[in-house]
Amino acid sequence: MNRPTNILAVLAIVFFFGVALGAAGGESLPKIKPAPEFTLTKQDGKRLDLKELRGKVLAITFIFASCTDTCPLLTAKMAGIQDRLGPAFGAQVFFLSITVDPEHDTSAVLKRYAEAHRANMAGWAFLTGSPAEIREVARRYGIYYKKNARGDVDHTFLTSLVDQSGILRVQYMGVRFNPDEMLRDFQALLREEKAR
Amino acid sequence: MSNQSSEGLSRREFLKGAALAGTAALFGIHPDSLAAELPPETTKLRLVRTTSICQAPQYIAEELLRGEGFTQVQYVFKSTPGEIGKALASGEADVNLHFAGPLIIGLDTGDPVVILAGSHIGCFELFGTGRIRAIRDLKGKSVAVPGLGSPPHVFLSIIVAHVGLNPSKDINWITLPPVDSMRLLAESKIDAYLGFPPEPQELRAKKIGHVLVNTTIDRPWSQYFCCLIAGNRSFVEKNPIATKRAMRAILKAADFCALEPDQSARFLVEKGFKTSRDYALQTMKEVPYGKWREYDPEDTVRFYALSLHDVGMIKTSPNKLIAQATDWRFLRELKKELKG
Numbered sequence: 001m002n003r004p005t006n007i008l009a010v011l012a013i014v015f016f017f018g019v020a021l022g023a024a025g026g027e028s029l030p031k032i033k034p035a036p037e038f039t040l041t042k043q044d045g046k047r048l049d050l051k052e053l054r055g056k057v058l059a060i061t062f063i064f065a066s067c068t069d070t071c072p073l074l075t076a077k078m079a080g081i082q083d084r085l086g087p088a089f090g091a092q093v094f095f096l097s098i099t100v101d102p103e104h105d106t107s108a109v110l111k112r113y114a115e116a117h118r119a120n121m122a123g124w125a126f127l128t129g130s131p132a133e134i135r136e137v138a139r140r141y142g143i144y145y146k147k148n149a150r151g152d153v154d155h156t157f158l159t160s161l162v163d164q165s166g167i168l169r170v171q172y173m174g175v176r177f178n179p180d181e182m183l184r185d186f187q188a189l190l191r192e193e194k195a196r
Numbered sequence: 197m198s199n200q201s202s203e204g205l206s207r208r209e210f211l212k213g214a215a216l217a218g219t220a221a222l223f224g225i226h227p228d229s230l231a232a233e234l235p236p237e238t239t240k241l242r243l244v245r246t247t248s249i250c251q252a253p254q255y256i257a258e259e260l261l262r263g264e265g266f267t268q269v270q271y272v273f274k275s276t277p278g279e280i281g282k283a284l285a286s287g288e289a290d291v292n293l294h295f296a297g298p299l300i301i302g303l304d305t306g307d308p309v310v311i312l313a314g315s316h317i318g319c320f321e322l323f324g325t326g327r328i329r330a331i332r333d334l335k336g337k338s339v340a341v342p343g344l345g346s347p348p349h350v351f352l353s354i355i356v357a358h359v360g361l362n363p364s365k366d367i368n369w370i371t372l373p374p375v376d377s378m379r380l381l382a383e384s385k386i387d388a389y390l391g392f393p394p395e396p397q398e399l400r401a402k403k404i405g406h407v408l409v410n411t412t413i414d415r416p417w418s419q420y421f422c423c424l425i426a427g428n429r430s431f432v433e434k435n436p437i438a439t440k441r442a443m444r445a446i447l448k449a450a451d452f453c454a455l456e457p458d459q460s461a462r463f464l465v466e467k468g469f470k471t472s473r474d475y476a477l478q479t480m481k482e483v484p485y486g487k488w489r490e491y492d493p494e495d496t497v498r499f500y501a502l503s504l505h506d507v508g509m510i511k512t513s514p515n516k517l518i519a520q521a522t523d524w525r526f527l528r529e530l531k532k533e534l535k536g
Contacts (some may be wrong), residue, residue: 033233070456142448144259146463154459156260156266156452173451174486175534181535 015124028192029169029185035060035162041099043111048125050166056094057189059182062143064101064153065113074157074175075117081179082120085186090123091194093186098127100145100155102134112186141148142171160184164193236265236438244280244289245271249469250319250393250423250481251293253450256463260445266438277392278346284309290431291442293423296500297350304510308429309435312443313527314421315450316485318412321350323381323398323405324388331359331408337387338368340377348390353505355390355409355417363507381405393483394475401475412482420496424487432523440526444534447488451536454486489531494518 032053035058039049050058052171058178061078063071075097082089097119099105110126119126128134138145145155159172170185241261243254261269272288274280280297283289285307291343293315303309312353334356353363361367374395380386382404391399399405411417425443432439449482453460457480464476471479501514 027532030529032533139259139263142260142263142445144256144263144452148459148462154456154462156448157455158448170532171534173448173534174455176455177535 022160029161029163029188031163032168033196035160035166035168036137038129038133038137038140040129040133040137041107043107043114043121043126045107048127053094053096054166056092057164057186057193058094058096058160059186060096060141060160060162062100062138062145062155063097063140064099064155065105065109066101066154070157070175072117074159075113075119077175077177077179078124078159079117081183081186082124084179084183085123088186088190089120092190093123095119095124096127096152097124098134098137100134100138100143101147101153102131103130109185133134161189163189233440234437236441237435238438240268240270241266241267241291241438241442242270242272242288244274244283244292246274246277246280247470248277248392249464249471249476250277250295250483251315252453252460252464252480252483253315253446253485254293255449256452256460256470257445257449260448261442264441265443266442276342276346278343281307281309284426284428287428287430289428290435291425291427291439291446293446294426295347295351296421296424296496297504298345298347298353299424299426300497300500300504300517301345301350301509303517304504304512309426309521310429310432311424311493311497311522312432312439313425313427313447313524313530314488314491314496315423315425315446315506316483317421317487317491318410318418318516319422319483320390320392320411321399321407322352322355322388322390322409323396323399324408325384325386325405327384328387328408331356332361334388335361335366336368338370338374338385339388339390340370340380340386340447341390342377343371343438344369348391350504350509351411352388352390353507353509354500357447357503357507358416360468378404393479394471397475397482398471404535412484416499417493420499421491421493424496440529443526444530447530447534450485450488451534453480454484457481486536489536493527494522494524497522 001009023102023106036049042048042149063075078095099110105128107128110128114121114126140158143156143158147151148154154174157174160168161170163169258269272283274283277295278298280292280294281302284292285302339352356363356367370429377389378387378395378399381389411422425446427439457477460480461473465473497518498514501510501517504510
């Protein structure tokens with residue numbers, strides 16, 4: 001074989017191994033974009049900068065405390081996942097639930113909401129802010145919300161998983177997603193960190 | 197047997213990482229450059245707005261599009277869905293939902309349009325008067341459509357051909373605006389009418405005619421997308437990131453229609469669509485908007501291209517159309533990024 005053929009052969013082998021092993025080993029989650037930064041107020045009244053959580057896998061959801069239909073289902077589902085994460089919850093995985101009703105959902109209201117849904121606040125923060133702050137965060141995470149005539153908030157249900165480096169990796173629409181799949185995604189992201 | 201050690205990398209992961217890193221290095225790609233999606237190449241996006249709420253996801257996506265970096269989201273008003281294809285081909289619209297049949301006819305005649313994904317299945321329904329008990333009964337009968345070549349005409353031609361009728365010889369096509377067609381159907385002055393949302397909801401509520409085909413539940417129509425997401429070819433080529441971001445917003449909105457039909461219906465009525473909230477809500481509940489991950493849009497293109505080829509409405513082979521006018525790379529990525 002001449003030299004260019006050798007180089008092509010090496011390239012082909014390297015490419016084949018990459019593709020074949022990628023398929024065999026299960027694909028890693030995509031890297032969508034850096035998770036939009038924000039600083040909001042927690043249920044204890046303290047400010048939280050998203051950067052403070054770098055090094056942990058995050059799940060970011062949008063809810064509002066007086067929601068009586070879908071939000072409680074989402075929060076309950078996340079509480080179930082919280083339990084299944086065991087010791088990794090808080091230490092390696094952190095949940096953030098951001099209100100889309102900042103006029104009503106003060107820190108105190110969110111604290112009561114968190115307690116009612118047995119959220120372990122060692123690994124779960126409920127965040128509020130000024131209407132302008134919330135509007136900007138929602139926009140940047142691709143959330144539509146609007147207060148309707150009944151005083152409820154119409155909004156998209158979207159849970160975003162962010163990796164330890166602050167990269168948005170996957171988004172779950174609605175509340176009917178498979179919790180086992182989300183748990184597997186958390187585990188995959190934790191394994192990635194270990195592998196680095 | 198697992199080959200994952202308790203600490204560190206498994207042999208397989210090591211080889212995979214090394215091979216991928218090697219491939220990336222050989223092609224001069226730094227790992228960081230694979231990480232993040234860049235802002236859209238353009239902040240302006242143009243879509244079409246018609247009276248049909250079949251394309252609800254792209255209207256509901258308006259706010260989500262802003263979140264994707266489009267500061268100018270413009271809806272070009274057209275009186276009928278039949279004009280969507282022309283708007284996409286001319287570049288008047290950048291990305292839009294459009295019915296599979298008319299889209300494929302446009303591609304056959306060289307429209308510079310690329311099919312990017314499926315949006316939802318079903319949606320249109322064929323209504324007949326009491327004289328019509330089955331599709332075959334339409335032979336020699338009067339069927340109203342907004343125009344020859346319009347989406348209802350194209351779909352209905354395929355439907356009648358499917359049971360052995362010749363659409364150009366066996367049907368007496370009458371061209372009328374939808375509102376007149378529905379009135380004449382109520383008066384039994386025409387024999388059948390193919391309606392798109394919210395028309396079927398209105399016809400059923402008013403007990404006008406009876407349903408001969410409901411493409412949301414009747415096979416084979418229920419096995420394929422009714423609406424596909426398509427883009428102007430030049431826009432997609434010049435703006436791949438913007439295209440993907442626009443698709444993400446529209447597909448998220450499709451999920452929203454399925455998950456929150458009440459909110460979606462309210463949104464459409466507030467946006468000024470001339471339909472009652474009840475009809476809009478029924479549409480959101482009946483049309484399977486949340487199925488874009490499950491069905492293969494390539495199957496849809498193949499099915500409709502074959503059917504249109506059989507009735508002589510296109511000349512290009514399905515495989516050629518798929519090769520030349522589809523681009524599934526954004527859909528593949530979005531399926532991984534956006535779980536439901």
